[in-house]
Amino acid sequence: MxxxxxxxxxxxxxxxxxxxxxxxxxxxxxxxxxxxxxxxxxxxxxxxxxxxxxxxxxxxxxxxxxxxxxAVDETESVKMLEQRLFDRICNKEVGKTIASMISESTLSHNDIELLEETLNRKKSEAVEEVKCNCVPGQCQCKGHHH
Ligand SMILES: [Zn+2]
Missing domain, CATH: 1.10.10.10 (Winged helix-like DNA-binding domain superfamily/Winged helix DNA-binding domain)
Structure with a gap:
């Protein structure tokens, strides 16, 4: 398979x-x-x-x-698609990428309310700095340290 x-x-x-x-x-x-x-x-x-x-x-x-x-759930499959997108970029770029996706999207008031609720929840889990997960040479962030 x-x-x-x-x-x-x-x-x-x-x-x-x-x-x-x-x-x-x-x-x-x-x-x-x-x-x-x-x-x-x-x-x-x-x-x-x-x-x-x-x-x-x-x-x-x-x-x-x-x-x-x-044989697979739609919601699960969409999640897998999101994961595949985020696997292709540096962890540090995820926030910027999501912001850009929001900017490019047509959203309803309800959508924006949902985004606001989600962001408010995320505030309590926010980290000081997102760690880079890339192989050195595949993004800009590690080059500065080596
Ligand atoms: Zn990186």
Whole structure:
């Protein structure tokens, strides 16, 4: 079985349909994505096959059709995606990156309230300085000390 966290953008599109419909046939998936992706049936079936192989989709046969359900939770998968982003940058850059993401986003008053609550909670856990987690030579911070 392949690494579950290695999910491509195209595979992610398929997962979103299955998460939304709970149970979907390949036809349903193609139908939903028709306006967004101009996939041939074979393309969609290849993507679905890969997701089954990765253990992200489960298959159930229903007569002549195959029904697909998600083997992983949407919230968990989004968390994994966030983790993959933060794994790619220096720990010291995480705050700045989140601030930039907020600046670039369209947010509702409710969203902002949630962010404010989260930040207020984080204030009590704040550290003096975030430690760099990088291999020397992959970010600016360690170069100064060596
Ligand atoms: Zn660093």
């Amino acid at each position: 392949e690494d579950k966290s290695q999910i491509t953008d195209a595979e992610w599109e398929v997962m979103r349909v299955v998460w939304t419909l709970h149970q979907a046939t390949s036809k349903d998936i193609i139908e939903v994505l028709r306006s967004k992706k101009n996939w041939k049936q074979a393309t969609a079936k290849t993507l679905i096959g890969r997701l089954v192989q990765k253990g992200l989709l489960e298959t159930e046969q229903d007569g002549k059709r195959y029904l697909y359900t998600a």
